[in-house]
Amino acid sequence: MSAIAEAFVLVTQPEVIVTIVVASLLGIIIGAIPGLTAVMGVALLVPITFFMDPVPAISAIAALAAMAIFSGDIPGTLLRIPGTPASAAYVDDGHAISKSGRPEYALGLSMISACVGGVIGVLLLMTAAPILARFATNFSSVEYFWLALLGLSCAAIISAGSKIKGVLSLLFGLWVATIGIDAVAGQPRFTFGSIELTGGVSFIPAMIGMFALPEVLRNITARAKKQEPPTMGPVFRGLGTAMRKRWRNLLRGGLTGSVIGALPGAGADIAAWVAYAIAKRRSKTPEKFGKGHDEGLIEAGAANNGALSGAWVPTLVFGIPGDSITAIVIGVLYLKGLEPGPIIFVKTPELVYAIFFAFLMANLLLIPFGWAIIKASRHLLRIPPAYFAPVVLACCIVGSYAINNTAFGVLTMLVFGIVGWLFEENEIPIAPAILGLVLGGMLEFNFVTSMLKSQGDIAIFFSRPVAAFLGVCVLFVWIFPVFGVWRRRKIKGVRT
């Protein structure tokens, strides 16, 4: 109980509140500008968090992400360009409502469902994380090996788009993770005699490069045609009635989102697609979906913000990121001397609860800030990309330099930026590569140390009950898609 009180004091410090407010404003603007995503906003925020204490640093990230995921709906609704990938699922509905002359109603729905979904996610995080952490203190290298493998398998298989491309991206990430001195035997790998590379590929510059640079490059190569956003009426009119009618969608969306978010590798965008599909299947009027219907908009809008909070469960409890944003968060936690894992719930519970409170606050701030941004959005959408591309590039360079005070970081950022751009151009998802980079070291290290403990006996991986259960889960994730292909072939075979 005292930890919760302490956490409350930590969060109500003026500098924490100011940080949350500033980060929220930044997030809501970044999300509203088409092409600037929540992940990218967080990646660019990281260098600034170096100068902050742990609580404001983590709070800033949480607040920025929550706001950006909501305000990504704004260009989607007004211009039919999703501001962040997480808004893509219901962009047609939002835009259709907007075209029928009620843009403020569509955005109001997005705002309320984002807030409710986010709060459901935070509540789940607050209850599930400490319980899981209690359980996870009994996890040894064997369980961590399976968890890392489970995370990587999910990342490749659940990822949006083609599975083979997901696996390709994952393998790239895993390879990059092997660069540097290996943590067990101290042997340098793929360093080509470079002292800089003995430390491995620095994670944050790679991340900034892969998420932010492709956007800059795309802005240079592509020209978007100019569109005029419509004018807004009063935001809150009619929302109460809609929410009373659609509370089921709201709750289900928030829960679906939180649970999907908690799966490693599946983030807000996948949560939104799944929630939209569920809403459609459960609806009495599925034919109206995509033509300006509110059910899918509400359910998926709640899901993507719920996923954002849910993703923090495995991040804090196991050190395994739930999505790309929390993958960055892990880097920041290490920088702040807070090693994620069950131990931080024992060692510094007040910090963990402070993060939860900050999250809750950010989600509640969605309403006033959301209202303001809806009112201001017309002007924001008129900014041509030519203005913000150089700003983003400058932030990329400064950020990747600052992480280790070396120009090598900038080089890393540029190289990974080009790789990221090539990935995107060929529709290869970036998230699995990032997860491979984060989890590759963990996977290898726990495998090798487990083998050392058992002196080479592979049976150790099934020797403990929890480990055996996780092992079966991994095998299931692997077999499932194979089984799907086999069944489809069989059906085809019967038909011909």
Add this chain to the structure above:
Amino acid sequence: MKLSTLTLSAVAAFAAFGTNPVLAEYPERPVTVIVPWGAGGGTDTIIRIFAIGFEEALGQPINVVNRTGGSGVVGHSAITHSRADGYTLGACTSEITYFDTIGLAPITPESFDLVSRLAEIPAGVTVSADSPYNSVQEVVDAAKKGGLSASGSGLGGPWHMAIAGMMKSAGGDVNTVQFIPSQGGAPALQDLVADGISIFSGSPIEARALASAGEVKMLAIMADERSPAFPDLPTLKESDVDWSMSNWFSLCAPAGLPEDIKVKIETAAKKAHGSTAVQEALAQRGITPVFDGSENFTTFAKGFASEAKSLLTDLGLAK
């Protein structure tokens, strides 16, 4: 005439400009201290505490810069590669004495001008709360029968040498306790609680939070005397095992520092280290402050290097 005066004054000005660095009092601009380990870790904490006093004593701002990675190789080699002008210093850790021995990098204590040790953190013996062992003697006896494992740092790291040296001093073989490498104290302690390993040989400072949460039992500290931060924790010597091992943290500079600058740095460092603010901040965290000065430290580092070499050779890790 006029022209030659101009030329003369220009030459004079140029000469003055050229000799400026020598004539100007060190330090005339901010000093950078490279920390080869992550922000928020042990070395970083010690250096940042020290920097507060050092800034005042030196009269210039101190920038603490973390250059992490490669088991400390990246940061340490960045220190050796910087200009020996006193404006780039480093926080050398015990790794400098055996980087070369384990074949990781050609870095030895001779690659640096060693200013002084600043602090040391002794190793310890910690077991999980449900472990059957309640004293070091019990641990040693059980270990000799085989089947025990320990962790706390990387292979060949300070806490590996700590447990190996303890077993050797207790009359066993250095490899009696199997050492499982870990990436720092926290994950090793986690594995201890989860019964993945039987002994945590890292510092009691790292184990303290979990000990007060009732998850682990601290049995001994590997220091020469009991630590004021842990008055109830016996030393190994009290259990008739003649062994102590501490990881240490120091202020160093790239080799070849001009003598006058070196003296200035050492004087300022000594003053800063002795200040109550620094002493108190270190003691509060259970870190033992040490200041042995350049000469003693250089001798100490040599001794430590040869001791490490013999242990690492026994362990089969020397290359």
